[in-house]
Amino acid sequence: MPATYKCARCKHKVEIDVNVRCPYCGNRILFKERGAGIKDLKAR
């Protein structure tokens, strides 16, 4: 399943699998979005 990213320039949600590039503006800087899942951690 492709991960969800957010374009640093146009702020569009982008799904990438092979090419790291925003399909809307062509920018190559993408931020990974936090998943909806719950995270269990050890506090250490």
Place this chain on the structure above:
Amino acid sequence: MEIIFGRLDNNNARFTLTETRTAFANAFRRAMISEVPTLAIDQVRIYDNTSVLFDEMLAHRLGLIPLRTDLTTYVPAGECSCGGAGCTHCTATYTLSVEGPRMVFSRDLIPQDPTTAPCHDEIPIIKLSENQKVVLEARATVNTGKEHAKWQPTIACGYKNYPEITFSENCDGCGMCVEECPRGILTVKEGKAQVVAEKQEECLLCRLCEEACMAGGIGSEPSIRIKGDETRKIFVVEGDESLPVQEIIERALMHLRQKSEDLHTIVSQLSGVT
């Protein structure tokens, strides 16, 4: 062996342990640090974290917050009747749900049992900007500092030998030792150096006064002599408020006695003597 308290309140203690040895004093110090159990957050379930801090970093910060501990209510997970699965006798639960812009403090951590609230309200956890939020659930368990430093009930815990300060007849009252002493425990009276009343215990055993006396050029030996009495130790214990200091001291001594009895039993079994 005797304990003479110079100061004892909820969070600080200063006492002298007499007729002891360095080995016992160090075992006592180590027991207070790492054998007295307290509560600390150990598991964090993060539902949402849009702050600038990684989840792991946030969980680590939560773990270091000192929590009020009632050891008559809570027991270590390994000793609990639930077998460590997590019940109300071994686990305290907290929730935190904050939206920015604001600073998240330890008081925002809402305990299910109010007796296990954080010891201090003003511990900063994270600063949230506009549209950032943190939603999580935390579980605190009872354990000891041997497992992890977050379960240590003491912040500062140490001892020193009881200082013995002697002056020889050669002292001419030049006052060089008085000027050199960083604690200001020396004074010159009637042409001779002496210790200020009730300040002897504050001596750091740094011996700067001895060096200053030698620099004065009187004889081949300093006229002031500093020695630490190895049979008397001055202890300073500062707690993190999770437990009263008196309880820390009592539980550390109980732990030492238990270990000593266990050792005695094992040695008796091995040697066949009861």
